[in-house]
Amino acid sequence: MTISTFLDRMRQQKLQEIEKRQRVHPLAALRERQAEAPEVLDWREALNSRQRPALVAELKARSPAQQNVANPDWPGIVKEYEAGGAAAVSVLTDESYFGGSLDLLEQVSQRTMLPRLHKEFILGEYQLREGRLRGASAALILVYYFSEKELREIVNCCVEIGVTAVVECSLREELPRALAINPDVLLLNNRPIAALPAEPQRGYLQGTIETT
Numbered sequence: 001m002t003i004s005t006f007l008d009r010m011r012q013q014k015l016q017e018i019e020k021r022q023r024v025h026p027l028a029a030l031r032e033r034q035a036e037a038p039e040v041l042d043w044r045e046a047l048n049s050r051q052r053p054a055l056v057a058e059l060k061a062r063s064p065a066q067q068n069v070a071n072p073d074w075p076g077i078v079k080e081y082e083a084g085g086a087a088a089v090s091v092l093t094d095e096s097y098f099g100g101s102l103d104l105l106e107q108v109s110q111r112t113m114l115p116r117l118h119k120e121f122i123l124g125e126y127q128l129r130e131g132r133l134r135g136a137s138a139a140l141i142l143v144y145y146f147s148e149k150e151l152r153e154i155v156n157c158c159v160e161i162g163v164t165a166v167v168e169c170s171l172r173e174e175l176p177r178a179l180a181i182n183p184d185v186l187l188l189n190n191r192p193i194a195a196l197p198a199e200p201q202r203g204y205l206q207g208t209i210e211t212t
Contacts, residue, residue, distance in 0.1 A: 003170055006064070007144050010121045013096065018126050030129040034161070041115040043138040043164035044184060046087045054087035056117065059108065061092070061099030074104060078112045088138075090117040093131070102134050109135020117166060121145075125157050138164035138185070143174040152181045 047054040061072055081089060091108050092100035100119075109116055117138045118131035128139055139158055143151060151167070158165040167183040169175050178186055 003144075007121070007142070010094075010097075011123065011145060014121050014123055014127075018123070021130075022126065027126050027129070030126065030133065033133060034129065037132045037162075038109055038135045040162045041113065041137040043088060043115045043117070043166070046115045046137075050087060055085060056088045056090050057081035057084070057086035058090040058119070059092060059100070059104065062097075064097055074107060075111050078108055078114075082112060082114060086114060088115040088117060090119050090140075091136075093118060093120045102130055105131065105136060106134040118163070122154075124154065125161075128154075128157055128161050128163065132161050132163055136163055138166050140187075141165050141167045143167060143169050143178050144171065146177070148177045148180050151177055155181060155183060 047056070059072075059074060059077065078089065089108060089112060091105045092098040093102050093105050095101050105116060105118060115137035116135055117140060118128075118134075118136035119140045120127060120131065122128060122131075122139055122141060123145060131139055141151070141154055141158070146154060155165040155167065164185060165183060166185045166187055167178050167181070168187040168189055169178050170189040
């Protein structure tokens, strides 16, 4: 399965999920509830304040390329991440492929003071507000889904809601769009999301950015 096929499939699935949830909890209702959202923890500060590389630890029950994690003790795992020196936590909330949920994000938010990344196939404001209400400090924004104009708009929406936009590129052709909006956080994915284990020496974005 190519990355485009997988991401297009996920886009359609997410649109259906959002439509279903909006029938129960309209966007207007989520906007009205924003005052209930937990305190925002500064994602950038958590990563930049350390005098050493900052580790973002992830909670993921399964993926298209890995077997399920049997009966994960998420509260215990989060505490282990904290004890191990993690600077932040990434929480997968997609259920169909990754075994996550918004409930998991909320549970993690209640059990740790580490900033939380809402890792999801986010398409717009509705999902951003859902994540914020469940305790997200940051939201993953996949450049693949957006034109430059749309990307700027959703990043501005993140600012309005109070979460850090973590802008991710998985393909080389996405990078100019990401750089054009000068994101606070830019994430370069070394492999397609649906691929087998990554090969660092053969990254999709290899040679695109030079560092000194």
